[in-house]
Amino acid sequence: MGWIKETLSKVRKGKKVDHSLWVKCPGCNEIVYKREVEKNLKVCPKCNYHFRIGARERIDMLIDSGTFVEFDAELSPLDPLKFKDTEKYKDRIVKAQKKTGMKDAVVCGEGKINGIDIELSVFEFGFLGGSMGSVVGEKITRAAERSVEKGLPLVIVSCSGGARMQESILSLMQMAKTCAALTRVSEAKVPFISILSDPTTGGVSASFALLGDVIMAEPGALIGFAGPRVIEQTIGQKLPEGFQRAEYLLEHGFVDMIVERRNLKNRLYQILSLFGG
Numbered sequence: 001m002g003w004i005k006e007t008l009s010k011v012r013k014g015k016k017v018d019h020s021l022w023v024k025c026p027g028c029n030e031i032v033y034k035r036e037v038e039k040n041l042k043v044c045p046k047c048n049y050h051f052r053i054g055a056r057e058r059i060d061m062l063i064d065s066g067t068f069v070e071f072d073a074e075l076s077p078l079d080p081l082k083f084k085d086t087e088k089y090k091d092r093i094v095k096a097q098k099k100t101g102m103k104d105a106v107v108c109g110e111g112k113i114n115g116i117d118i119e120l121s122v123f124e125f126g127f128l129g130g131s132m133g134s135v136v137g138e139k140i141t142r143a144a145e146r147s148v149e150k151g152l153p154l155v156i157v158s159c160s161g162g163a164r165m166q167e168s169i170l171s172l173m174q175m176a177k178t179c180a181a182l183t184r185v186s187e188a189k190v191p192f193i194s195i196l197s198d199p200t201t202g203g204v205s206a207s208f209a210l211l212g213d214v215i216m217a218e219p220g221a222l223i224g225f226a227g228p229r230v231i232e233q234t235i236g237q238k239l240p241e242g243f244q245r246a247e248y249l250l251e252h253g254f255v256d257m258i259v260e261r262r263n264l265k266n267r268l269y270q271i272l273s274l275f276g277g
Contacts (some may be wrong), residue, residue, distance in 0.1 A: 025049050027220070041261045050218045050261055052198060054100075055107045055124035058157055062265050063111035063120065070109035072142055077104055077135045081168055089166040096127045104135040105160070108143045110152065114269040116277050119147040123159040123197075123204075130160035132204055133167040137174025140208060144181035148188045153272055157195040158209040162202015162225075175207035182211050191275040193268065196246065196255065198222050210254070214271055216264070217246035217255045 023034045027049025037044060041061060042051040053061075059068055076097075083089040097103060105127035111120055121143045123130040132140075140156065147154040163171040185192050194212030196205075199222035206225050217223060224244035232239055242248050249255045259267045 023051075043261055048219060048260070050198065050220060052125055052159065054126060055102070055122040058122045058197075059107065059109075059111070059120070061261070062113060062155075062157075062268065064113065064115070068109055068111035068120075070107060071146070072108055072139050073103060075103060075135045075139060077133050077167075079166075080170065081166070083166040083168075085166075092128060092166070100124055100127045102127055104133070104139070105130045106136045106139050108139045110146075113155075113265060113272060116269065116272045117150075117152050118272065119143050119150075119152045119154045120157075121155070122157045125159045125161075125199075128164065130158075130204075131162060131164035131171070131202075132160060132174050133164035133171045134174065136164075137171070137177050140174075140178045141181040144178070144185050144192075147190050147192075148184055151188075151190060153191045153193065153275060154182075154185055155193045155195065155268065156208065156212075157197060158200040158204050159197045160200060160202065160204040160209075162204055162206075172203065175203050178208040179211065182208050186213075191272070193271060195264070196221050196223050201225065214257075215255045216257050216259050216267070217249070218264075219246060219258055219260060221246040223249055223255070 025044040028047035079090045108121045196217040
């Protein structure tokens with residue numbers, strides 16, 4: 001606890017304290033030492049709240065070191081509709097690319113989980129809310145096709161606000177496209193494991209994310225299509241508290257299991273082993 005004494009000493013002496021060392025947990029509202037959270041795989045040590053993590057971090061947590069090979073990293077979105085709201089879509093893309101170092105909102109490739117080869121796709125929420133446009137749909141489809149061609153299990157980790165509005169109907173078409181690709185995965189009897197992290201919503205949850213042979217979720221993950229207010233206004237009923245959280249969905253059969261982040265790799269390995277590795 002030397003860092004606590006050091007911080008208190010700085011406060012007493014009137015010195016400036018680096019607030020970037022601390023983070024407020026949305027789960028328990030406690031101020032937590034950032035390094036402790038990072039050491040705990042971005043999970044609050046006080047209340048087990050699972051912070052959102054980036055695609056590269058997720059890959060490092062799941063895949064055996066040095067085994068991940070990325071595919072289709074060069075695919076970059078266009079602006080066919082010349083879309084503009086408060087900002088031009090092409091300018092938003094450039095900003096998101098600079099922020100994340102990625103061309104679009106999903107990373108796809110192959111790697112090993114405790115020695116078992118898999119096809120893996122992981123969403124990056126930091127890229128326009130992990131939204132699914134033409135490139136994301138194409139990359140997921142290609143991952144599914146590689147999975148069938150090579151006979152490798154397909155694992156997709158979703159973290160998305162849904163279809164990308166700036167591509168309009170072109171993004172909505174990706175729902176049908178990815179579902180068709182996963183039909184071929186199913187017909188080839190290749191396992192598809194879907195992992196739902198916070199949030200998994202909109203067109204992603206309404207397409208491939210809930211089609212897994214096994215559907216896992218992280219604790220507390222928001223999973224659904226539309227927001228609670230929209231649903232309540234549509235059906236004219238008050239909805240149960242937390243009805244779009246992973247725990248409620250597990251209770252009602254929409255997901256198969258909730259797995260804490262520290263156990264996720266080993267649980268994946270167990271399931272892949274049951275499928276024959």
